[in-house]
Amino acid sequence: MLSKNRIKYINSLKIKKYRQLHQSFIVEGAKSVLELLNSDFNIEFLLVTPEFQQKYASILSTHNTITETVTVQELEGLGSFQTNDSCLAVAKTKQIEFLSPDNSEYVLVLDDVRDPGNLGSIIRIADWYGIKKIICSHDTTDVYNPKVIAASKGSFTRVDVFYTDLTSYLTENASDKPIIGAFLGGKSLYDFSFAQSGGYIVMGNESNGIGQAVERFVTDKITIPRVGEAESLNVGIATAVMLDNLRRQINVPA
Missing domain, CATH: 3.40.1280.10 (SPOUT methyltransferase, trefoil knot domain)
Incomplete structure (x- = not known):
């Protein structure tokens, strides 16, 4: 069962000032979380349903990420999706200092x-x-x-x-x-x-x-x-x- 502190923390990340304070953000849904796992973003923790955990066990096993199993009902009480029956991640934001075009970009x-x-x-x-x-x-x-x-x-x-x-x-x-x-x-x-x-x-x-x-x-x-x-x-x-x-x-x- 999710702790009250974790629920409070996730909900706070819906607000910009708390995302900036914690330098963290929410990623919801199977597709986006799988893309996140395949990226260079630093992941704080994952919340996954038993179905998602079983289906993607091989992918999850290759990542040293804190993973907590939750119910669909718990997931639907978090984030911004009306329905989410798979997963939710909290990851660290990237601090990009400067961007400019390269060559013919x-x-x-x-x-x-x-x-x-x-x-x-x-x-x-x-x-x-x-x-x-x-x-x-x-x-x-x-x-x-x-x-x-x-x-x-x-x-x-x-x-x-x-x-x-x-x-x-x-x-x-x-x-x-x-x-x-x-x-x-x-x-x-x-x-x-x-x-x-x-x-x-x-x-x-x-x-x-x-x-x-x-x-x-x-x-x-x-x-x-x-x-x-x-x-x-x-x-x-x-x-x-x-x-x-x-x-x-x-x-x-x-």
């Missing part, structure tokens, strides 16, 4: 993306298209928010996310690379040629787009042409369209 930049589901989806999309680095404004939602982790479906283990003041970062690091921003009134994405030398792709806030402070650094304003009558695209979907067109022209660096 493209890096994703997020300016004030607030919705956790959107950020999680963007991380998953970035992983699919071979983007390894995401640079976020300080106002972008916390990557270790349980909803972000859940929506990323394990991709958070392969994509580095760095938070910084975007204006300072772009001033100091982006003078020699194209900075491509998504705007409603920009040049058609389908007529745009991505530079082979790499660069930055900037996506903005769900309601207001890219802010003026970041806009002044954008060298190429791009739009996804609208054919129908929808007012706008979800930022996650727009990111997927941008990266898909990028990969039609630029292969993932070896």
Whole structure:
């Protein structure tokens, strides 16, 4: 049976200030936990149902991780999933100091993306298209928010996310690379040629787009042409369209 202290600790990690205090976060569900086990994240402990423990006994045996067997009812009282019949992990956050593009690499930049589901989806999309680095404004939602982790479906283990003041970062690091921003009134994405030398792709806030402070650094304003009558695209979907067109022209660096 789970102790009250452990339950209290896990519940506290749903709140950003306690995630920062303990430098820990929650991972829920079989797929994400299995991805976590296969990563270089430091895992504090695992809570697993007997079924999960039996099914993945060989994987669990290769990890020197504190593992506690719990009931489905106990798991469902924790975390953010409405249903969780397999496992929950608590892992240590990573302290990423700095990110910049390497050679012909493209890096994703997020300016004030607030919705956790959107950020999680963007991380998953970035992983699919071979983007390894995401640079976020300080106002972008916390990557270790349980909803972000859940929506990323394990991709958070392969994509580095760095938070910084975007204006300072772009001033100091982006003078020699194209900075491509998504705007409603920009040049058609389908007529745009991505530079082979790499660069930055900037996506903005769900309601207001890219802010003026970041806009002044954008060298190429791009739009996804609208054919129908929808007012706008979800930022996650727009990111997927941008990266898909990028990969039609630029292969993932070896």
